[in-house]
Amino acid sequence: MMKSLYIAGSWLEGQGDLFESLNPVTQQVLWSGNGATAAQVESAVQAARQAFPDWARRTLDERIQVLEAFAASLKKHADELAHCIGEETGKPLWEAATEVTSMVNKVAISVQSYRERTGEKSGPLGDATAVLRHKPHGVVAVFGPYNFPGHLPNGHIVPALLAGNSVLFKPSELTPKVAELTVKCWVEAGLPAGVLNLLQGARETGIALAANPGIDGLFFTGSSRTGNLLHQQFSGRPDKILALEMGGNNPLVVDEVADVDAAVYTIIQSAFISAGQRCTCARRLLVPEGAWGDALLARLVAVSSTIEVGAFDQQPAPFMGSVISLGAAKALMDAQNHLLGKGAVPLLSMTQPQAQAALLTPGILDVTAVAERPDEELFGPLLQVIRYKDFAAAITEANNTQYGLAAGLLSDSQERYQQFWLQSRAGIVNWNKQLTGAASSAPFGGVGASGNHRASAYYAADYCAYPVASLETPSLVMPAALTPGVRMS
Numbered sequence: 001m002m003k004s005l006y007i008a009g010s011w012l013e014g015q016g017d018l019f020e021s022l023n024p025v026t027q028q029v030l031w032s033g034n035g036a037t038a039a040q041v042e043s044a045v046q047a048a049r050q051a052f053p054d055w056a057r058r059t060l061d062e063r064i065q066v067l068e069a070f071a072a073s074l075k076k077h078a079d080e081l082a083h084c085i086g087e088e089t090g091k092p093l094w095e096a097a098t099e100v101t102s103m104v105n106k107v108a109i110s111v112q113s114y115r116e117r118t119g120e121k122s123g124p125l126g127d128a129t130a131v132l133r134h135k136p137h138g139v140v141a142v143f144g145p146y147n148f149p150g151h152l153p154n155g156h157i158v159p160a161l162l163a164g165n166s167v168l169f170k171p172s173e174l175t176p177k178v179a180e181l182t183v184k185c186w187v188e189a190g191l192p193a194g195v196l197n198l199l200q201g202a203r204e205t206g207i208a209l210a211a212n213p214g215i216d217g218l219f220f221t222g223s224s225r226t227g228n229l230l231h232q233q234f235s236g237r238p239d240k241i242l243a244l245e246m247g248g249n250n251p252l253v254v255d256e257v258a259d260v261d262a263a264v265y266t267i268i269q270s271a272f273i274s275a276g277q278r279c280t281c282a283r284r285l286l287v288p289e290g291a292w293g294d295a296l297l298a299r300l301v302a303v304s305s306t307i308e309v310g311a312f313d314q315q316p317a318p319f320m321g322s323v324i325s326l327g328a329a330k331a332l333m334d335a336q337n338h339l340l341g342k343g344a345v346p347l348l349s350m351t352q353p354q355a356q357a358a359l360l361t362p363g364i365l366d367v368t369a370v371a372e373r374p375d376e377e378l379f380g381p382l383l384q385v386i387r388y389k390d391f392a393a394a395i396t397e398a399n400n401t402q403y404g405l406a407a408g409l410l411s412d413s414q415e416r417y418q419q420f421w422l423q424s425r426a427g428i429v430n431w432n433k434q435l436t437g438a439a440s441s442a443p444f445g446g447v448g449a450s451g452n453h454r455a456s457a458y459y460a461a462d463y464c465a466y467p468v469a470s471l472e473t474p475s476l477v478m479p480a481a482l483t484p485g486v487r488m489s
């Protein structure tokens, strides 16, 4: 039996349901193991509770040393890890390698952010010293999505450990192998037993972990649906910190720009990178009515139809790999059919060339005529085009969503960008740049149904520790003057 869990410094067999991860193109089994039961979740929480005081008491430099050893371990295993990310998610090797680089870089960025946002400050206040310090919350759970199985959980785990928390890591059940390899890098780095525990498993394990009274907080990256469930579960618990990084229905507005090819390239990088499986991907492309818009769409369709789609290790390398599973491919094909049934016009049909491989070709649908367009995130390579009459209508349409993760404008007019920036509602607002590929050196998070105002990336430090304000003086002295109504004699 596979030892799938890492609890209190030991690899253990899960006692929950057996599950496996598959290569989404070949359906080859890559990993199989049992999930953690509620009892195993409880023992991991106990281990994390026991490990917490010692880890939190260490100096920042001592914790940084372990984090830097982790970065070194990631670099040492970079090829193996990139291969594992590629085969388990289906993303091309070149892209998987960039994910590993982001994981390595997260360490230095988190240290910089910790020092800047949650470090120590002091200054005189009256006859005392005012000191601001930060403390870790305690034991926190980290839930990861499948689309960046290394980078995104890492974006919670690294700052959480740096701040002195101990962590229970529940990865996506679709990418357990990447999670296992990542935890092995932490073990190689010398992280003390119990400080990071790995709880593999599907929904049941997640439900047991989120409900465990021993956690002080939960940092989640995943779908809006699951995030909402967690938010409900945490209602009435203001004592626990909850950070939700969720999906989007992101608009990209195109104005009549001079360089049509640059616009087309930027749209493709926004909509189809990672086979459309990035939370920041453009889902809705807003194009002006008329001949210029028609020509832009014709060029977009022509170029998109030449995009190479293939297995993660195909040579020469494809631009797009597969989506995560056959189930996800079917759901996306069903969503396309649903929109076609409601009056969408196919400009480029998304297809699944082989029934037994989760490879999808890019799709572009004109949904302008669809009444009551569903405001949902279609997490794949399917771009919906909406034609607009004037710029004001474009902005109204861009904001016509419950989500608020990313929004972009392609325009040669600075004035229009200023208007767009002011009137759009999203955590990421870009001008003439692709929507995807956000920097870890900036805050990353959305409003509306995309998040709960706890931005991650550079601002992750903020939800990993709480501020403690102190007024301090080494000896107690009587004030020169007493307040009225108090007599000391």
Ligand SMILES: NC(=O)c1ccc[n+]([C@@H]2O[C@H](COP(=O)([O-])OP(=O)(O)OC[C@H]3O[C@@H](n4cnc5c(N)ncnc54)[C@H](O)[C@@H]3O)[C@@H](O)[C@H]2O)c1
Pocket: 143, 144, 145, 146, 147, 148, 152, 170, 171, 172, 173, 201, 202, 203, 206, 207, 210, 221, 222, 223, 224, 225, 226, 227, 229, 245, 246, 247, 248, 278, 279, 280, 377, 379, 405, 445, 450
């Ligand atoms: N905003 C961001 O930073 C960001 C980044 C990446 C992905 N995403 C979003 O993530 C989604 C894709 O990821 P996914 O499909 O893996 O998300 P998901 O919500 O299905 O799963 C995320 C995690 O939650 C667990 N989970 C599922 N149901 C649960 C429940 N009822 N209780 C407790 N845990 C539960 C899963 O096992 C997994 O570990 C997309 O919506 C994407 O936009 C957002």
Ligand SMILES: O=CCC[C@H](NC(=O)CCC(=O)O)C(=O)O
Pocket: 147, 148, 152, 155, 277, 278, 279, 280, 435, 436, 437, 438, 439, 440, 441, 444, 456, 457, 458
């Ligand atoms: O799928 C969602 C994340 C996409 C990715 N964003 C980041 O990497 C944010 C930076 C960070 O978390 O360090 C993107 O925008 O492509």
